[in-house]
Amino acid sequence: MKTSRLAVLALATGMTFGLASPSLAQSSTSSAETYRLLNLFGDVFEQVKAKYVEEVDDKQLIEAAINGMLTSLDPHSSYLNMDNFEEMQVDTRGEFGGLGIEVTMEDGFVKVISPIYDTPAEKAGLQPGDFITHIDGTAIRGLTLNDAVEMMRGKVNTDIVLTIIRKGEQAPFDVTLTRAVIKIQSVRAEVKEDIGYIRITKFNEQTFSGLQRAITNMRDQIGPEIKGLVIDLRNNPGGLLDQAISVSDAFLDKGEIVSTRPRDTQNTERYNARSGDLAEGLPMIVLINDGSASASEIVAGALQDHRRAIIMGTRSFGKGSVQTILPMPGNVALRLTTARYYTPSGKSIQEVGIVPDIIVPQARVESIEGDTRRSEASLNGALRNEDAHTNDTEKDANSRRDQAEQLAIDDYQLSRALDMIRGISLFGSRPQG
Known part of the structure; x- marks a missing residue:
């Protein structure tokens, strides 16, 4: 019994050792406690193997134990099995399959860090800070991050339903996405x-x-x-x-x-x-x-x-x-x-x-209905500009105004950034003195 337990511990910890001698196990309080806990792990493993209601796979049990050890450290440490490791390597090369969503685990739910541009997740409107509570109706709470990610994977062109909790929304809502091959043009x-x-x-x-x-x-x-x-x-x-x-x-x-x-x-x-x-x-x-x-x-x-x-x-x-x-x-x-x-x-x-x-918070800008520009030209009896280029100047001004208004509606933060660049450029080009 003791020998099989230590064999299990060797698999679970990546250590290679035989039976621990008393002098080794008692070399210090710290090492003695470590061996006691490793023996406890072996005991638990044997009890699960012998008495769990259904037959369990050794590999799954040990991998789950390793992953549990790593995920208890912080949200970003984890175990990568053969499939996960291969997908991670493909990901860094810039092409992989899935939904196109970067996630972490928080409070028992999967939290969206960011949807990746031009992917099913981004097109479906997922936002940073969204919490995924269910995948195809199955509750996530109690699963590891790897388990949840594995559930979100699947064949290309198949649908998946995510249940989302979003700040500012009164109730959870479902989003249907279609899995795709994600090609990242970074x-x-x-x-x-x-x-x-x-x-x-x-x-x-x-x-x-x-x-x-x-x-x-x-x-x-x-x-x-x-x-x-x-x-x-x-x-x-x-x-x-x-x-x-x-x-x-x-x-x-x-x-x-x-x-x-x-x-x-x-x-x-x-x-x-x-x-x-x-x-x-x-x-x-x-x-x-x-x-x-x-x-x-x-x-x-x-x-x-x-x-x-x-x-x-x-x-x-x-x-x-x-x-x-x-x-x-x-x-x-x-x-x-x-x-x-x-x-x-x-x-x-x-x-x-x-x-x-x-x-600059992202803001929703709306054009005002019936907005008309007031100018000297709108006054009765105003003097006319006889410059031949007047119409061209007015058309250019109106076109630039329309483009600026549309950009502010589409992406307020970007419009502010472009304005600042132009301001810096104008200030830098002013004649000195």
Whole structure:
């Protein structure tokens, strides 16, 4: 009985040992207590195997025990079985199957960190902070995060119903999504007249190269009249540390980007910028919100501390911990929290997040019915402007006004960012004296 129990413990803990000798088990109070608890685990395992109402699988029991140990540490540590490990590797390469939703576990429910741009979750209207309470009518409470994520996976083009609790809504409601192959184009660029707009949806292996291409293409389109850049990190749940460092380095000439500090602070790692600024000193606005987490916060924190960009929006998520993937025998792995992130000024991102320089909540703007512009031209008997270009000037002004109003309705935060870039550019181009 004793031998089988220790064999079980070896499987559960990844340790290799035979029968513990009395001198080893009693070498210290700490090690004696550890062996007592490991023996307790073996006893529990044997009781479940022998007396549970249904036959149970050894592998499932041990994997559940390992996952329980890891998830008890923090929301981001977990066990990756063979399938999970493979999917994680595909995810970082930029293509995977599912709903396109970044989640964590909080208060027994799955909490949405961020829907990923142009995925079923984003199209269905899921929002950061939503809680998922049921999946296809099955309650989530009592499940692990991995269990819940596994339930949300399935064949492409099959439907799934999520029950959502949302702040501000009086009652839970159901959302139907259709599973799809999620292809993550992590960088999307668009020219906003004389300003470059770059949205980074995730930090995967293609992010930095995508950023380089986006800036080159926008410079070619706009030319020397380009006034600045808006980098949109809203609802970006993070990703690879090295990509966050590369994106930050793209706009910094020198100085620290981020430091990671493990339990042993002597092993602190610092990452510094190299010379060169892809934007060549152009004014920059970085947009963040409560869906901006981890790698997004590294970029925003570095550019904020070095005063390279103005951070605008709402406070970020506050995930300031580093997860290391530790491969294990059998093509499985541990995702283990091993360090904390610190911005160049020495501030921890954990829980507090990045506070914007200018706080701009997302607002719903509506045009006023019957709004008419008052001007000199509307007065009876007003003098007429005989300049041949008057009509062109008026048409241009009306067109720009209509575009600005529509953008404010569609995305108020972005409209504020574009206005600020233009203001900075105008102020910088004023003649001195």
